[in-house]
């Protein structure tokens with residue numbers, strides 16, 4: 001998870017929401033890394049997990065990532081959860097939950113649907129405080145930005161962060 005957090009921290013350079021991911025091979029060695037690059041690449045699908053999965057497949061020279069582990073700082077969305085299933089990763093390890101968009105148990109459970117023939121194991125909550133803190137800091141910085149520059153996603157996220165803070169205090 002440290003390598004994934006490092007990727008998330010690097011998002012600061014492009015103004016992207018800080019989410020990072022790595023893929024580990026069956027032997028535990030890191031095959032690839034990715035970070036959210038939606039702003040950097042002007043690509044709605046440039047999520048950390050997708051980029052890390054693609055890079056890992058390129059390294060292995062095959063689309064099947066059997067025996068591999070996807071490690072990501074934030075609970076994957078529907079697209080990335082779907083990509084993880086398609087890649088046949090054995091395990092998904094993530095940090096913070098995403099109650100408004102998570103597809104690995106929070107809002108949907110794309111990866112453990114019994115109708116699927118491949119269901120990766122899930123390990124949630126690894127270094128979630130650090131992952132959430134990165135997101136909180138990012139959105140706290142966004143609040144100082146002019147209204148027009150705050151995207152819908154950022155507003156949505158700042159609401160998530162505010163709700164988390166509220167829940168922590170009750």
Ligand code: ZN
Nearest residue numbers: 047077079080
């Ligand atoms: Zn995603």
